[in-house]
Amino acid sequence: MKRDSRLSGVLHVLLHMAQKPGPFTSETLAKAMDTNPVVIRRIMAGLRDLGYVRSEKGHGGGWTLACDLSKVTLRDVYIALGSPTLLAMGNRTEAPDCLVEQAVNAVLDQAFHDAEALLLARLGEVTLAMLSDDLRKRLGSRKHQGMSAHHG
Amino acid sequence: MKRDSRLSGVLHVLLHMAQKPGPFTSETLAKAMDTNPVVIRRIMAGLRDLGYVRSEKGHGGGWTLACDLSKVTLRDVYIALGSPTLLAMGNRTEAPDCLVEQAVNAVLDQAFHDAEALLLARLGEVTLAMLSDDLRKRLGSRKHQGMSAHHG
DNA sequence: AATAATGTAACATGTAAAGTTACATGAAAC
DNA sequence: GTTTCATGTAACTTTACATGTTACATTATT
Numbered sequence: 578m579k580r581d582s583r584l585s586g587v588l589h590v591l592l593h594m595a596q597k598p599g600p601f602t603s604e605t606l607a608k609a610m611d612t613n614p615v616v617i618r619r620i621m622a623g624l625r626d627l628g629y630v631r632s633e634k635g636h637g638g639g640w641t642l643a644c645d646l647s648k649v650t651l652r653d654v655y656i657a658l659g660s661p662t663l664l665a666m667g668n669r670t671e672a673p674d675c676l677v678e679q680a681v682n683a684v685l686d687q688a689f690h691d692a693e694a695l696l697l698a699r700l701g702e703v704t705l706a707m708l709s710d711d712l713r714k715r716l717g718s719r720k721h722q723g724m725s726a727h728h729g
Numbered sequence: 730m731k732r733d734s735r736l737s738g739v740l741h742v743l744l745h746m747a748q749k750p751g752p753f754t755s756e757t758l759a760k761a762m763d764t765n766p767v768v769i770r771r772i773m774a775g776l777r778d779l780g781y782v783r784s785e786k787g788h789g790g791g792w793t794l795a796c797d798l799s800k801v802t803l804r805d806v807y808i809a810l811g812s813p814t815l816l817a818m819g820n821r822t823e824a825p826d827c828l829v830e831q832a833v834n835a836v837l838d839q840a841f842h843d844a845e846a847l848l849l850a851r852l853g854e855v856t857l858a859m860l861s862d863d864l865r866k867r868l869g870s871r872k873h874q875g876m877s878a879h880h881g
Numbered sequence: 882a883a884t885a886a887t888g889t890a891a892c893a894t895g896t897a898a899a900g901t902t903a904c905a906t907g908a909a910a911c
Numbered sequence: 912g913t914t915t916c917a918t919g920t921a922a923c924t925t926t927a928c929a930t931g932t933t934a935c936a937t938t939a940t941t
Contacts, residue, residue: 579896580819581929588833589821596829602886609829610821613931618887635939638886651836661929663844665814667732669741669762677748677761680864681740684803684855692815692848699840712832731927733898754917765900770918787908790917813898 580665583658586610587620588651588708594630595646595709600639623657647706652697654705663693732817735810738762739772740803740860746782747798747861752791775809799858804849806857815845 590606603614603621610617621640624630631643655661666689668682742758755766755773762769773792776782783795807813818841820834 579929580814581817582819582821583929584818585821585830585833585837588837589827589829592829592833604886614887615889615932616930618889619930622888632887633939634885634887634937636885636941638939640887651840662732662817664848665733665817666736667734669734669737675741675761676867677741677744677864678737680860680867681737681744683863684860685737685740688803688848688851688855691851692844695847696816696840696844699843703836703840708832708836711835712829715828715832731898735898756917766918767901767920768899770920771899774919784918785908786906786916786918788910788916790908792918 581661583620583661584651584655586612586616587624587654587658588705590617590621590640591624591630591642591654591705592709592712594640594642595705596712598641600633600637600641602639606640620658623659624654627653627657629653629657645706646709647704649705650701651703651705651708652701655697655700663696664689733813735772735813736803736807738764738768739776739806739810740857742769742773742792743776743782743794743806743857744861744864746792746794747857748864750793752785752789752793754791758792772810775811776806779805779809781805781809797858798861799856801857802853803855803857803860804853807849807852815848816841 589610593606593609594601603617606617607614617640621630621632625632629642629644629649631641633639633641666685668678668685670678671682673679673682741762745758745761746753755769758769759766769792773782773784777784781794781796781801783793785791785793818837820830820837822830823834825831825834
């Protein structure tokens with residue numbers, strides 16, 4: 578199944594933004610992500626609504642970080658995206674009349690729920706600040722090679 | 730994202746089959762699942778190749794269980810389906826040049842991997858026999874109401 | 882006013898599961 | 912041995928959804 582990469586994408590954007598003050602236009606960010614400005618605006622909309630970033634129109638406008646990076650976890654970002662489906666598998670039908678289906682659903686639901694809970698817990702353990710620190714370390718260990726964070 | 734229900738579906742089929750000797754035609758099973766016979770053959774193909782079920786052509790043919798239900802776990806069934814993608818989310822790109830993307834991938838991969846491992850472990854804990862027992866309990870507790878396992 | 886940005890709707894594309902059609906193959910019944 | 916009933920499988924259609932794109936309204940700066 579085709580996998581949803583919005584979380585990966587929006588984290589990429591946020592990390593880019595955390596490296597320097599901004600603001601960043603959707604077009605700039607889109608180029609760094611090799612995608613379309615409208616896609617950037619779409620995945621950022623939820624973050625804006627929750628106050629994690631700010632967007633301004635007109636000359637000199639664009640996107641700015643508006644939160645304490647050490648207070649926002651990847652789970653928060655995931656939720657800001659609208660909590661998209663985590664698992665690629667699901668039950669054929671929910672609340673079926675068929676007892677066979679009920680038995681199957683019961684055991685699968687348990688396994689699915691556990692896996693989702695673990696994934697959300699893991700995402701909840703990592704803040705944007707931690708991610709940004711990790712990036713800075715990666716950048717640092719490449720400095721002596723004269724390379725930058727941006728794409729070549 | 731649209732979720733893959735093949736595991737749910739094939740378990741439903743196997744559980745139906747575990748309730749009485751068979752053989753069952755694809756058409757019979759398809760009716761119980763409210764789907765198409767070809768879909769049944771498709772999701773059963775992997776199980777047949779691994780010897781969990783047998784299929785016979787011609788008059789009186791159809792599908793038969795061919796394994797010890799207490800030896801086959803839901804994980805085995807999942808693998809028989811060809812180990813389809815478990816998570817609906819993934820990284821934008823694998824092995825990217827961009828350090829930002831690498832930092833994002835690193836943390837997400839860890840979380841994704843843990844969740845997948847847990848899900849597979851949970852599926853590995855449940856055998857088809859356990860599932861069948863659970864179903865029989867559900868059937869038993871409805872007997873006094875004069876209901877059957879099949880759809881109304 | 883002109884320009885540069887976001888906001889958003891509408892539409893196109895890509896991908897994978899699910900559903901369907903068609904037909905070849907093989908086994909049993911007659 | 913031919914008819915019937917079953918699986919096996921390829922090819923195509925449908926559906927769902929993320930992604931990509933176009934178009935245009937809105938708003939802020941110059």
